[in-house]
Amino acid sequence: MDDLARDGHIDLDDAIFTLPPEGLGSAQSALGRTRLRTFITLRWLAVAGQTAAVLFVAFGLGFDMPLALCLSIIAASAWLNVFLSFAFQSQRLTRGWEATLQLAFDTVQLAALIAATGGLSNPFLLLLVAPVTVAALSLSSFRASLIALLALVLAALMPLIHMPLPWGVANSSIALPPLFQLGQFAALAVGVVFFALSAARVSQDEARLVRALDAAGVVMAREQRLSALGAMSAMTTHELGTPLATIHLVAKELQADLDPEDPRAEDIILIAEQADRCRAILATIREAREATDIVHARIPLDALVAEAAAPFKGLGVDLTVRAEPAEDGTPRAPTLKRSPEVLHALGAFIENAVSFADTRVNVVATWTADQIMITISDDGPGFAAEVLPKLGEPYVSQRGEAHLGGGDMGLGFFIAKTLIERTGGRIATRNRTPPKKGAVVQTLWPLGILQAPDLD
Incomplete structure (x- = not known):
C-alpha cells in the first residue's frame, strides 16, 4: 500500500505518527x-x-x-x-x-x-x-x-x-x-x-x-512518554497526600484551641474542610487510575480491532469491522494485552486500505484455540505484481499506478510491519482472487503472545 492517501486525505505518516x-x-x-x-x-x-x-x-x-x-x-x-x-x-x-x-x-x-x-x-x-x-x-x-x-x-x-x-x-x-x-x-x-x-x-x-x-x-518514544505522564500523575497524588494530611491535622488542632466565637475559627474550619476535600479528590484519582490501569491494560480482540478502525470511519468508504471465531475457537473473543504497537500497525494498514478502496474495506478478526488472525481487505487497485515480493522494504512503492509521489519508500508499511514483528506476529500480503479486485493484508499472532493473563 502506498503511504499517500487519495482525495486530499492526509498521508499515513502525518495521520498516525506526525513525526518531527x-x-x-x-x-x-x-x-x-x-x-x-x-x-x-x-x-x-x-x-x-x-x-x-x-x-x-x-x-x-x-x-x-x-x-x-x-x-x-x-x-x-x-x-x-x-x-x-x-x-x-x-x-x-x-x-x-x-x-x-x-x-x-x-x-x-x-x-x-x-x-x-x-x-x-x-x-x-x-x-x-x-x-x-x-x-x-x-x-x-x-x-x-x-x-x-x-x-x-x-x-x-x-x-x-x-x-x-x-x-x-x-x-x-x-x-x-x-x-x-x-x-x-x-x-x-x-x-x-x-x-x-x-x-x-x-x-x-x-x-x-x-x-x-x-x-x-x-x-514508541511517544507512547513511553504518555505512559510516563500516567506514572507521574500517580506519583503526584501520592506525594501530595502527606502535606495535605499535615495541613488537615494542624487545622484541626488550631480549631480545637480556638474559641468557637473567635472570628478566625470559621477560616480554620474552612481550611480543614478544603484539605479533606483535596484528600478525597486525590483518593478518587488514585483509585480511578488503579482501576483504569487494570482495565486499560486488557482489551477484547473485537474491541481492539474496533479501536484501531474508529478514526477512519466516515471517510467516504464503507468500513466494516467484525470479529468471529474459527471452527475451533471459543465463542467469546479472547482478551488481549493492550499493545500500542499493534494498534499503530493495524491503524496504518486500515488507513491505507481506506485511502485506496473504491467503496468498501473489510476488517475481520478471527481466532482459534492457539492463534489470532486479523485480515484487512479493500476493493481498490490492489498491489502491483512486481512489488508484491518486495513489500515491507522501506523503499518500495506499494500500489503501482496508485502511487501519487512523495512517499515512495513505503515507510508507513515498513513501520507497521516492523511493529507487528516486534510483537511476535507475522504479516502476509496478496491481491484478492479475480474477478474480485483489491489488496489483502493479513496479520497473525500466536494467541499466547497477546493474550492477557487472567485477573485474580
Missing part, C-alpha cells in the same frame, strides 16, 4: 558526514600499500622506475594526513564538500602514481575504483558522481601524459598494444560505474532503513 522532521532526516543528513579519522586511516593504509608496492618493484624485482618521483607522490598523501591530524580533531565529522575535496585529492594522487608507472599499461589501474567506491558510500549522489567523473577523466588523459611501464632492464621499456590499453580503460570505466552504482544503492538502502527505524523509534 529532524527524526526522519537523520539518515539523509548523515551522508557526507564521515569522521575525519576514517579518511585519515584509509589514507595511511593507502600510503603503506603504495610504498610497499613501489619498494618491492624497485628493489625486490629490480625494475627500473622513477623511484624518487613515486615516493614524492606518495609523500604528498602522507603530508596531507599529517596536516589534517594536527589541524583538526580526528573525531570531527567532515562536511560534504570537505569529504569531496579529500577524495578528489586521493583520486588525483593515485592517478599521478599510476601515470608515473605506466599509465593505462599499469595493472594497478583498477585501484582508481577505490576512491570512487568510498565516495559512493559516504557522499551524496551528485558528489560521488563528480569523483567518478574525475577518475575517468584522469584515466582518459593517461595516454597523453604518462611514463613508461617499469621493466627489468635498465633504460628499457615495454610498449603494450593500444588495443590492450583501450581494454584497460574500458575495464576501469565498467568498474567505476558498477562499483559506484552498487555502493550508492547499498548506502541509500541503509539510509532509508535507518530513517524508517528512526520513525518507528519516535512512535
Whole structure:
C-alpha cells in the first residue's frame, strides 16, 4: 500500500505518527558526514600499500622506475594526513564538500602514481575504483558522481601524459598494444560505474532503513512518554497526600484551641474542610487510575480491532469491522494485552486500505484455540505484481499506478510491519482472487503472545 492517501486525505505518516522532521532526516543528513579519522586511516593504509608496492618493484624485482618521483607522490598523501591530524580533531565529522575535496585529492594522487608507472599499461589501474567506491558510500549522489567523473577523466588523459611501464632492464621499456590499453580503460570505466552504482544503492538502502527505524523509534518514544505522564500523575497524588494530611491535622488542632466565637475559627474550619476535600479528590484519582490501569491494560480482540478502525470511519468508504471465531475457537473473543504497537500497525494498514478502496474495506478478526488472525481487505487497485515480493522494504512503492509521489519508500508499511514483528506476529500480503479486485493484508499472532493473563 502506498503511504499517500487519495482525495486530499492526509498521508499515513502525518495521520498516525506526525513525526518531527529532524527524526526522519537523520539518515539523509548523515551522508557526507564521515569522521575525519576514517579518511585519515584509509589514507595511511593507502600510503603503506603504495610504498610497499613501489619498494618491492624497485628493489625486490629490480625494475627500473622513477623511484624518487613515486615516493614524492606518495609523500604528498602522507603530508596531507599529517596536516589534517594536527589541524583538526580526528573525531570531527567532515562536511560534504570537505569529504569531496579529500577524495578528489586521493583520486588525483593515485592517478599521478599510476601515470608515473605506466599509465593505462599499469595493472594497478583498477585501484582508481577505490576512491570512487568510498565516495559512493559516504557522499551524496551528485558528489560521488563528480569523483567518478574525475577518475575517468584522469584515466582518459593517461595516454597523453604518462611514463613508461617499469621493466627489468635498465633504460628499457615495454610498449603494450593500444588495443590492450583501450581494454584497460574500458575495464576501469565498467568498474567505476558498477562499483559506484552498487555502493550508492547499498548506502541509500541503509539510509532509508535507518530513517524508517528512526520513525518507528519516535512512535514508541511517544507512547513511553504518555505512559510516563500516567506514572507521574500517580506519583503526584501520592506525594501530595502527606502535606495535605499535615495541613488537615494542624487545622484541626488550631480549631480545637480556638474559641468557637473567635472570628478566625470559621477560616480554620474552612481550611480543614478544603484539605479533606483535596484528600478525597486525590483518593478518587488514585483509585480511578488503579482501576483504569487494570482495565486499560486488557482489551477484547473485537474491541481492539474496533479501536484501531474508529478514526477512519466516515471517510467516504464503507468500513466494516467484525470479529468471529474459527471452527475451533471459543465463542467469546479472547482478551488481549493492550499493545500500542499493534494498534499503530493495524491503524496504518486500515488507513491505507481506506485511502485506496473504491467503496468498501473489510476488517475481520478471527481466532482459534492457539492463534489470532486479523485480515484487512479493500476493493481498490490492489498491489502491483512486481512489488508484491518486495513489500515491507522501506523503499518500495506499494500500489503501482496508485502511487501519487512523495512517499515512495513505503515507510508507513515498513513501520507497521516492523511493529507487528516486534510483537511476535507475522504479516502476509496478496491481491484478492479475480474477478474480485483489491489488496489483502493479513496479520497473525500466536494467541499466547497477546493474550492477557487472567485477573485474580
